[in-house]
Amino acid sequence: MKGKDRITEEIRSTQACLLFNKGVNSEIFISRVKRAVREVFMKNGNELPILNEGHGEGTRLLFRASGIVKVYNPGMETEVRALDGVDLELFAGELVVLLGASGSGKSTLLNIIGGLDVPTEGRLFYRDEELTGADDDLLTRFRRASVGFVFQFYNLIPSLTARENVDLASEIAPDPMPSEEALGLVGLEDRMDHFPSQLSGGQQQRVAIARAIAKRPEVLLCDEPTGALDVKTGITVLEAIDRVNRDLGTLAVVITHNVAIAEMADRVINLSGGRIVSMRRNEERQPASSLSW
Secondary structure, eight states: OOHHHHHHHHHHHHHHHHHTTOSOOHHHHHHHHHHHHHHHHHHTTOOOOOOOSOOGGGGSEEEEEEEEEEEESTTSTTOEEEEEEEEEEEETTOEEEEEOOTTSSHHHHHHHHTTSSOOSEEEEEETTEEOTTOOHHHHHHHHHHHEEEEOSSOOOOTTSOHHHHHHHHHTTOSSOOOHHHHHHHTTOGGGTTOOGGGSOHHHHHHHHHHHHHTTOOSEEEEESTTTTSOHHHHHHHHHHHHHHHHHHOOEEEEEESOGGGGGGOSEEEEEETTEEEEEEEOSSOOOGGGOOO
């Protein structure tokens, strides 16, 4: 199929889905057309174009995922298709919320983006470098240099102070942020020399965020960061993530099943059954302090 015909066919196919109400919204339509354009460029040996729709600070493309599939235990009775053809672009400076029920593929997608797992099929690019097929050494360098992780459980070392826990990340970074600065960004200037047992759950999670940003990553990946917290404490954690995103220009991706958190995002992406089923852009980001659930 010729390049022009390939793109036209993708447009017609997606328009048909829209016509018959099959749940394809405008952002997915755009994503599919962009994928077709890139396939044509790649086939012709041309440089891939960077296409976006005006992301403000996030006009620099950081991640491009195309046709990502992840199958666990392939060919066995216990086979699980966690991701089933995900196309996604993530831009610098965005705050993106991935929504979905348990088992929708959120954590699997986050792990693949962060270099903790690899896809069964599809391609993933970070900047101009392809991560699919990368060996362990390359993925380790990528994680150390570019990605900060925040998980539901804080994973702090009990025998170290908040400052010392953050310093651990600084030891593997080429240009680390002073631990005092990182803790200051999350509002813990007066808790630097406290041990985890002397901190509340929300404060411990903010130490974990400070540890993640101390190496100045371009990407902050947060997996259910408020899942173990009450509403008030969860909001303080979300405020810290929002501040890091705004002040440092860090791409922040937050996965959650909590619909209310979506209001603080630039973009909201819904997953179900391993597929992106909808995307939307908020006209205005709401402050974390205004959220309730």
